[in-house]
Amino acid sequence: AVDLSVSWLGVNMENPLYNASGVMCRSREELDAVAASAAGALITKSCTLLPREGNPEPRYAKAPHGSINSMGLPNAGYQYYLDYAKAYDHQGGKPLFVSVSGMSLEDNLEMLAAFRDADLPCLVELNLSCPNLPGKPQIGYDFEASSHVLSEVVKVYHKPFGVKLPPYFDPVHFAEMASVLNSFPSLKYVTCINSVGNGLVIDLDSESVVIKPKGGLGGIGGDYVLPTALANVREFYRLLDDKHVIGCGGVKSGREAFMHILAGATAVQVGTCLYEEGAACFARIRDELAALMQQKGYATLADFRGKLKTM
Numbered sequence: 001a002v003d004l005s006v007s008w009l010g011v012n013m014e015n016p017l018y019n020a021s022g023v024m025c026r027s028r029e030e031l032d033a034v035a036a037s038a039a040g041a042l043i044t045k046s047c048t049l050l051p052r053e054g055n056p057e058p059r060y061a062k063a064p065h066g067s068i069n070s071m072g073l074p075n076a077g078y079q080y081y082l083d084y085a086k087a088y089d090h091q092g093g094k095p096l097f098v099s100v101s102g103m104s105l106e107d108n109l110e111m112l113a114a115f116r117d118a119d120l121p122c123l124v125e126l127n128l129s130c131p132n133l134p135g136k137p138q139i140g141y142d143f144e145a146s147s148h149v150l151s152e153v154v155k156v157y158h159k160p161f162g163v164k165l166p167p168y169f170d171p172v173h174f175a176e177m178a179s180v181l182n183s184f185p186s187l188k189y190v191t192c193i194n195s196v197g198n199g200l201v202i203d204l205d206s207e208s209v210v211i212k213p214k215g216g217l218g219g220i221g222g223d224y225v226l227p228t229a230l231a232n233v234r235e236f237y238r239l240l241d242d243k244h245v246i247g248c249g250g251v252k253s254g255r256e257a258f259m260h261i262l263a264g265a266t267a268v269q270v271g272t273c274l275y276e277e278g279a280a281c282f283a284r285i286r287d288e289l290a291a292l293m294q295q296k297g298y299a300t301l302a303d304f305r306g307k308l309k310t311m
């Protein structure tokens with residue numbers, strides 16, 4: 001038998017799989033559905049200070065090899081998720097993570113101070129990479145801004161936390177961002193990657209875009225992004241000091257979950273596949289991962305984590 005468990009930053013997961021922030025996690029009903037599934041943990045939709053409607057619909061579409069979304073951070077406001085976390089059974093339940101994505105640094109600091117004061121066992125994932133707010137850049141692509149935000153965050157939030165990063169595509173950028181992240185010891189994990197920003201899916205029959213916001217531009221997920229996600233996991237696994245990397249991007253079976261862990265991922269998030277298949281995907285992916293490990297003769301995740309061979 002294989003052991004799929006992973007313990008990290010005080011979090012004990014029976015298996016390494018959980019939802020990507022944004023998918024099946026905006027309402028308490030959705031969060032409860034992930035908690036009731038075979039997922040090893042759950043994370044909330046990125047929250048803002050005030051509730052947000054988000055971008056006009058249609059704002060999500062399935063595409064031939066994945067998905068495109070320009071949701072625009074629709075969420076119930078941080079108090080809703082703080083209340084959910086306060087009521088949550090942290091002892092008996094699965095680990096709960098909270099994603100925070102303020103519209104400004106001040107908003108981020110106010111929300112983080114509130115989560116700090118609530119003194120909950122949840123780990124925070126600070127989203128530096130939402131690509132879908134018209135007119136707003138992805139903070140993660142501005143190294144100076146990222147450093148400034150993190151400098152202010154660690155003054156307010158003293159517990160270990162993580163950041164959700166956009167995909168990078170250039171070794172110089174991997175090195176630059178790793179250098180910024182390594183200067184914050186309490187930043188204990190990164191989640192790689194957020195959607196590949198501002199892609200364009202065209203429907204040939206209608207000769208039209210498939211989502212309304214931003215002239216059809218949206219974050220790309222699914223099969224399209226797997227190689228980019230794996231590269232980001234492996235590069236940050238290699239470049240970061242004493243931090244965990246959480247893999248996200250293109251996971252739809254035990255195979256891609258295995259690849260992310262082989263590249264160095266401590267745990268693995270599922271986005272597009274969860275959106276399309278529903279919470280049953282967790283048991284399927286879990287069992288596929290276990291079978292793959294069995295076939296390959298690995299008893300635990302640590303047996304192969306980060307052991308990607310190079311030539």
Ligand SMILES: O=C1NC(=O)NC(C(=O)O)N1
Binds near residue numbers: 195
């Ligand atoms: O960080 C985000 N990534 C996405 O792909 N979409 C959401 C969103 O638009 O709310 N946010």
